[in-house]
Each structure stands twice: as structure tokens, then as C-alpha cells.
Ligand SMILES: Nc1nc2c(ncn2[C@@H]2O[C@H](COP(=O)(O)OP(=O)(O)O)[C@@H](O)[C@H]2O)c(=O)[nH]1
Ligand SMILES: Nc1nc2c(ncn2[C@@H]2O[C@H](COP(=O)(O)OP(=O)(O)O)[C@@H](O)[C@H]2O)c(=O)[nH]1
């Protein structure tokens with residue numbers, strides 16, 4: 001059975017899809033949000049940030065997909081410990097429901113340190129596996145009454161507690177904040193921030209030419225010096241002097257933090273595990289959504305933070 | 310609180326995906342089947358045939374998506390009347406659960422007589438709308454414990470009651486029986502049968518050449534004299550002298566009756582509402598599944614019957 005079904009559901013349930021709205025004021029309209037996280041590693045700060053979300057928790061369901069690895073075993077133990085606390089009856093921050101899927105397939109790459117998983121030759125297999133994990137999670141947890149899907153990676157550890165309301169207010173089919181990382185700047189001898197996620201981009205003539213000349217199953221990857229695409233990266237557009245509400249249209253998106261109107265997924269937009277217009281996973285998702293007339297947007301000055309290993 | 314008191318079940322559910330099997334013996338393994346029907350018109354024989362399925366009904370869930378049209382209103386009234394009878398407590402043929410989705414979008418083509426809806430110029434918009442309806446139904450009803458998805462059109466009125474077991478026994482990712490139609494043969498002056506569904510086919514060099522020369526958003530359609538593709542149609546392969554278990558590999562499938570392993574959908578295979586390798590809807594689905602390494606098969610001598618208007 002699905003997330004948002006009433007507990008004592010009769011064996012027949014009738015849904016009017018036009019009652020499932022996605023508006024600028026989702027709280028007033030009691031719109032439900034499904035937060036989906038592929039989770040290989042558990043970070044306490046991830047959970048703490050979720051708890052701080054000011055969006056009504058009774059309208060939020062959580063879904064996790066966890067790999068069948070030793071790392072996954074550790075992650076699930078830590079996650080369930082936190083869930084047990086939060087979901088206790090009477091806990092003020094209780095979520096509407098939580099689904100945990102344990103993957104049946106082995107992870108193609110066991111060693112997943114940041115350096116290893118970012119190697120270009122590992123990206124295609126890794127991102128295909130991630131795409132299938134995201135799809136499994138999406139296809140089995142999206143319910144008839146879900147209004148919004150918030151994709152949130154497990155290593156996103158800091159963002160404004162009003163994240164959901166802030167992103168929904170743009171009324172965009174798909175919208176991504178800018179994913180940065182805190183680090184200690186040895187030159188400046190102080191804490192600093194730097195761009196982390198390079199998958200949010202505006203297409204370039206160079207990338208289009210490269211794609212046109214590629215073998216049909218080759219993919220374009222972003223953020224690799226060996227393959228300069230000259231796409232405009234949202235990561236590089238951050239300007240603290242500008243409005244936080246500055247919005248740009250994107251052609252590719254990452255999945256670190258991504259708010260999607262559920263109807264975009266319902267129309268069929270998923271994460272291709274195969275090259276789709278030479279794109280894969282979240283970047284292919286943006287292209288597929290665009291083929292379904294749903295465009296993607298980014299907020300270069302609205303920052304969320306990725307864990308620093 | 311008392312020792313042995315059952316813990317108040319928290320709203321947390323944990324699924325091990327490798328416990329969700331899809332085997333040749335689905336009944337013995339208690340595998341659940343989700344029957345999905347886009348339903349614009351209700352036929353009593355459709356319901357009567359469902360009731361006769363010998364697969365354990367407690368393992369079967371039904372999902373419907375119904376258009377927001379006058380025709381849809383009539384269909385839903387008739388459907389709910391039958392549901393009310395069948396789902397009564399204690400009814401021997403009761404299904405595990407039933408979900409009815411009412412579409413939020415208008416049907417692009419209101420006049421949907423057989424002749425009108427088969428006109429070639431109407432096919433692209435019509436099949437794109439059908440693709441989105443199928444995806445909405447799929448994405449919102451597929452659960453973490455679903456083993457099989459049986460697509461069944463609402464005008465399929467006759468098939469062996471062992472249909473699910475028969476198809477599952479082939480252990481194929483995707484498998485389609487041959488969809489025929491009964492009619493009165495005026496020449497023979499007797500009841501006869503003829504092929505109905507032309508969407509189950511094996512690709513041809515001609516079709517591939519046509520696709521290669523097409524505009525990128527053009528689609529190939531099957532069963533139109535104006536556009537001869539010379540594909541091998543399963544509809545034409547029926548031979549009552551041969552084994553009922555004869556199996557052929559297919560490149561395109563129809564959705565009239567189609568058994569799909571749920572993991573194929575979970576990997577991301579859906580019904581493209583946009584041209585995908587110049588294919589759309591169910592035919593595009595077969596291609597997409599193939600890109601995800603799940604092949605489609607057909608049973609030319611295993612007949613199911615479409616209503617004759
Ligand atoms: N289910 C699942 N999740 C994974 C797997 N590998 C990584 N993840 C999660 O997927 C998200 C993105 O992966 P990550 O390694 O952080 O990617 P990166 O930050 O782009 O290098 C994170 O939430 C990970 O915890 C996997 O094999 N299976
Ligand atoms: N939800 C929904 N179902 C539809 C719509 N149009 C047709 N159907 C259903 O979709 C299936 C296929 O449509 P049908 O008109 O029979 O196609 P054909 O037999 O291939 O010409 C049938 O089960 C119809 O009842 C629609 O606009 N919305």
C-alpha cells in the first residue's frame with residue numbers, strides 16, 4: 001500500500017487528481033510533500049536539518065532506498081535509531097510516514113570515496129545504478145495524493161528550515177537551489193565556501209556540438225577537465241551581492257536538492273539509466289521533463305550545503 | 310505498559326526488495342499482481358472475465374484511470390456498481406484493493422469511435438495522452454511489494470481464466486498474448502475471428518530506414534496503409550496448428566494485454582509521451598525497456614479478445 005492512504009483504508013479508494021494541487025502556497029492548501037533520499041551513508045546533520053524543516057511534518061512523508069552493502073547496513077542502523085526517536089507517538093516533529101527500501105542489486109562500485117566515485121571512467125556505471133535506485137524509490141513511493149517530490153541527498157547537511165516553502169513559492173515544475181560545500185581555506189586561514197554540485201547547468205553550443213559527434217551511447221559529463229563543455233554552471237553563478245530569488249532556466253539538473261511537482265513525475269519523467277540525448281540520471285531527467293513540457297529552474301544565490309569528507 | 314502488548318505500529322515500513330520475487334510459479338510464491346486499466350468505457354464482459362481469473366484474488370490489486378469526460382462519468386458509475394458487489398465483505402472473488410484515479414486533464418479527442426481514434430492524424434496526440442494516463446496510473450499505484458503488473462484494456466472481454474499463471478510461466482520481463490476480435494464473417498456466413506492489435510511487432514529494415522530519414526519528432530505508426538513498415542506483425546503470426554506456447558521476441562508491444570515484471574517498471578521503463586526512437590506510448594515502452602536490458606516477447610497463438618463495436 002502507498003504512503004498517503006488513510007490508515008483504515010477500505011479496499012476501494014477513489015482519487016480526483018485535480019484535487020491534488022501544486023501551488024505557491026502549499027501549506028495553506030495542505031499539499032503533501034514526499035522527500036526522497038537514496039542513502040548510502042547516514043549523516044546526523046542530514047537528519048537534524050530534516051527535523052528543523054518548518055513545513056508541517058504531518059504533510060511530509062519520507063522515502064529511502066539503501067544499498068545492500070556493509071556501508072548500507074551501517075546507514076540503516078543509524079537511520080532507524082533516529083526514526084525510532086522521531087516517530088514516537090506525541091513527538092512534535094513526527095513525519096506522516098516513512099518507507100525504507102532495501103535494494104536488491106549490488107552496488108557496481110564498492111569503494112565510494114569522493115575521489116573514486118568522481119573518476120570519469122566510473123561515472124557511467126555509477127550514475128546508471130543511481131538512476132535505477134532513484135526510479136525504484138520514486139515508482140514505489142509516489143502516491144495519488146502526493147503534490148511535491150523533494151529529492152534530497154543524504155549528505156546534504158545544511159539549508160534554511162523554510163526550504164520547501166521557499167522553493168515551492170517559485171511555482172516551477174522543477175527547481176534546484178545551489179549546492180555548495182564548506183571548507184577550511186588554507187590560504188585565507190579561515191572557513192570558506194565553494195561550489196560542490198556541477199550538474200545544474202545551462203547548455204552550450206560546444207556541448208551540443210560534442211553531443212552531435214558522439215557515439216549514440218556515449219554520455220556528456222560535467223565538471224571534468226578532460227571534457228570541457230563550456231556549459232554555464234549554476235555553481236559558478238553564485239553572487240551574494242544579488243537577490244536570493246534570482247532564477248535561471250536550466251537544461252541539466254543535479255539531484256542533491258531538487259523540488260519537483262509530482263505531476264511531472266506522473267507524466268512519466270524519470271531518471272534514465274541509459275544515455276538519453278547523451279545525458280544520464282538527473283541530467284537526463286531534466287531533458288526528459290523538458291520533452292514533457294516541464295522546464296527546470298535554478299536559484300544560484302540560494303545555497304544548500306553538502307557534507308565535506 | 311504491559312510486557313507482551315504489541316508495540317503501537319509506527320508509521321514506518323521497511324521493505325527488502327529481494328523478497329519481492331517474480332517467478333514461474335507466482336501463486337506458490339504468493340506474488341502480488343497489479344492489474345492496471347485505463348478506462349474510458351466500461352464493458353460488463355471485461356469485469357466478468359476479471360472475476361473469472363483463477364489467480365488468487367487476495368494477491369490481485371486493481372488500478373483504474375478514468376478520463377474527465379461524459380463517457381468517463383458513465384464508465385465510473387458502471388464500474389463502481391460492480392465493485393460494490395464484488396468487494397462486499399465475504400464475497401469469494403474480492404480483490405485485495407482497488408484504486409480509482411480520476412484524470413485531471415481533458416481528453417484531447419472527445420469523439421472516440423473506433424474509426425475516429427484510429428485515424429492516423431489523430432494518433433500522435435491521442436497516444437501521447439494515453440501514455441501520460443498510463444504513467445499516472447503506474448507511478449501512483451505501483452507499490453514496493455508489487456511483483457507483476459498486468460496491463461489490461463477495458464475492452465478486453467475474453468481470455469483463459471488462467472491468463473496470469475499462463476503468461477508468468479514464461480518468466481519473461483514483458484510478455485503479450487495475441488489480441489484478436491470476434492466478428493460475423495458475411496462471406497462465410499458464420500462467426501469468425503480476426504487480428505485486432507497491430508502494436509506487437511518485430512522490427513524491419515524498412516521501418517529502420519524510414520525512422521532514420523524522419524524528422525526527430527516524427528513517429529512511426531503501425532497498421533496504416535499510408536505508411537507501410539513491413540514489420541512482422543504478431544497479429545499475422547497466429548497459427549492454430551502450432552503450439553499455444555510458441556514465443557517470439559518483439560520490438561514493439563501493445564498495451565491491450567501485457568504482463569510486465571514490476572522491476573522493469575521500477576528500473577524506469579514507462580510509456581513515453583514524446584517520440585522515443587520514433588516510437589510512442591506502448592511501442593516506446595518496449596524500446597525503453599530494451600534500453601534497460603528487459604526484452605519483450607509475444608505469444609502469437611495465445612489469443613485474447615477485444616470487444617467488437
Ligand atoms: N540507494 C543508493 N544510494 C546511493 C548509492 N550510492 C550513493 N548513494 C546516495 O546517493 C546520493 C548521491 O551519492 P553521492 O555519492 O553523495 O554523490 P555525489 O555527491 O554526487 O558524489 C547520496 O545521498 C548517497 O548517500 C547506492 O549505491 N545506492
Ligand atoms: N484514462 C483514459 N483511458 C482511455 C482514454 N481513451 C481510451 N482509454 C482507454 O484506454 C484503452 C485503449 O483505448 P482504446 O480506445 O480501446 O484503443 P484501441 O483499441 O487501441 O483503439 C481502453 O481501455 C480505453 O478504455 C482516455 O482518454 N483516458
Ligand SMILES: [Mn+2]
Nearest residue numbers: 153155156306
Ligand atoms: Mn553527495
Ligand SMILES: [Mn+2]
Nearest residue numbers: 462464465615
Ligand atoms: Mn481498445
